[in-house]
Amino acid sequence: MSMNEPVPHDKSIDNSLALMQEGYLFINNRVKKYQSDLFEARLLGQKVICMSGEEAAKVFYDPERFQRNGAAPKRIQKSLFGENAIQTMDGEEHLHRKLLFLSLMTPPHQKRLAELVMQEWQVSVGKWDGQKVVLFEESQNILCKVACSWAGVPLKESEIKERAEDFTSMVDAFGAVGPRHWKGRRARTRAEEWIESVIEDVRAGKLTAVNGTALHEMAFYKKPDGSKLDSRMAAIELINVLRPIVAIATFITFSALALHEHPACKEKLQTSDETYFEMFAQEVRRFYPFGPFLGARVKQDFTWHNGKFEKGMLVLLDMYGTNHDPRLWEKPNEFRPERFKDWTGSLFDFIPQGGGDPAKGHRCPGEGITVEVMKATLDFLVNKIDFDVPKQDLSFSLVRMPSLPESGFVMKNVTVK
Numbered sequence: 001m002s003m004n005e006p007v008p009h010d011k012s013i014d015n016s017l018a019l020m021q022e023g024y025l026f027i028n029n030r031v032k033k034y035q036s037d038l039f040e041a042r043l044l045g046q047k048v049i050c051m052s053g054e055e056a057a058k059v060f061y062d063p064e065r066f067q068r069n070g071a072a073p074k075r076i077q078k079s080l081f082g083e084n085a086i087q088t089m090d091g092e093e094h095l096h097r098k099l100l101f102l103s104l105m106t107p108p109h110q111k112r113l114a115e116l117v118m119q120e121w122q123v124s125v126g127k128w129d130g131q132k133v134v135l136f137e138e139s140q141n142i143l144c145k146v147a148c149s150w151a152g153v154p155l156k157e158s159e160i161k162e163r164a165e166d167f168t169s170m171v172d173a174f175g176a177v178g179p180r181h182w183k184g185r186r187a188r189t190r191a192e193e194w195i196e197s198v199i200e201d202v203r204a205g206k207l208t209a210v211n212g213t214a215l216h217e218m219a220f221y222k223k224p225d226g227s228k229l230d231s232r233m234a235a236i237e238l239i240n241v242l243r244p245i246v247a248i249a250t251f252i253t254f255s256a257l258a259l260h261e262h263p264a265c266k267e268k269l270q271t272s273d274e275t276y277f278e279m280f281a282q283e284v285r286r287f288y289p290f291g292p293f294l295g296a297r298v299k300q301d302f303t304w305h306n307g308k309f310e311k312g313m314l315v316l317l318d319m320y321g322t323n324h325d326p327r328l329w330e331k332p333n334e335f336r337p338e339r340f341k342d343w344t345g346s347l348f349d350f351i352p353q354g355g356g357d358p359a360k361g362h363r364c365p366g367e368g369i370t371v372e373v374m375k376a377t378l379d380f381l382v383n384k385i386d387f388d389v390p391k392q393d394l395s396f397s398l399v400r401m402p403s404l405p406e407s408g409f410v411m412k413n414v415t416v417k
Helices: 016-034 054-060 076-080 091-103 107-127 135-151 157-172 179-202 214-220 231-261 263-271 275-285 367-384
Strands: 038-043 048-052 291-300 302-304 305-309 314-318 387-388 410-416
Touching: 016 038, 016 314, 048 054, 054 314, 076 410, 091 231, 091 302, 091 367, 107 179, 107 367, 135 157, 135 214, 135 231, 135 314, 157 179, 157 231, 157 291, 179 231, 214 231, 231 275, 263 275, 263 367, 275 291, 275 367, 367 387
Parallel strands: 048 314
Antiparallel strands: 038 048, 291 314, 302 305, 387 410
């Protein structure tokens, strides 16, 4: 689209059904069709601008132009984020709370979590003798156990599976209607009641929370006005620390798929230094589907690329399409870890968990944790064990949001090297 052409309008009366039918490719299909980085559509009866690419991401993360308050539908708040959580905040209050999250996700915290994950993998392998192992299920259980231990949240061995499934159900409800959505909402209610009781026990002195742990910091965090979060909101925000760690199970499962489908990469991981592990993990995050798109509301009227962005309008940024944009990534539909060798670390071209500066905006502050946990697990899968990959359905859908290999990645005959 040239700078003088009007913004394309998708001609459908409402695109909601098309979004459900096309999933991750909904925005990208129309970007290609209209040869434009932005277009207008209608979703659930409201006019929406959809956009893709690095320049669009830069605009989308401009705090003068966009806000998050009012962007996330209540159905997503009631399943994925929690109502009125940090993802829905803007301005000084958001930055203040974001600093709390960032303080819990520093490089030492990242390394500690990765070490705990490796320890748990090595303990778990001793229980797998002769068993068929579904990597996704094992990953979510291990990550739930590790996340709670690291955060200071008490969790009985008998509770791990149920709590892990609840965290996963919250994420799985994101792009769902019907039973999957309601399962996620029930899971969130259970998790909030559980964590709220833990917060209240800490505040009442019935449970000791170690200073510096996520439990302690959330329980005693003070807002800019000096007041504490109410116990339910403290629980919601603590879940927003725990749930994304459990969600790394998706990246771990796709990592195993990448190892299986690209044996040459596996050989390099066996002989290379940590740099290649980093490159491989980043390429998994770029190549495979995770978050499809992000939403924000226009803060004040402005025009960009002939598009009229009106105050209050919903705007969707295409995460998956930007990560597969051929202008940014040579042969984007090929899995090539080496592409990250000379990557400069732009804040807007690689957005698997959002874009922009995590200290100032809404980019996920836990990306470092994600990468370190992936690297530790890759080391385990490549250098600590041998296993067979039996015949199974390893396909994944770009319609289902979120996506995952159908089989969850089954391993057999697992042995320690």
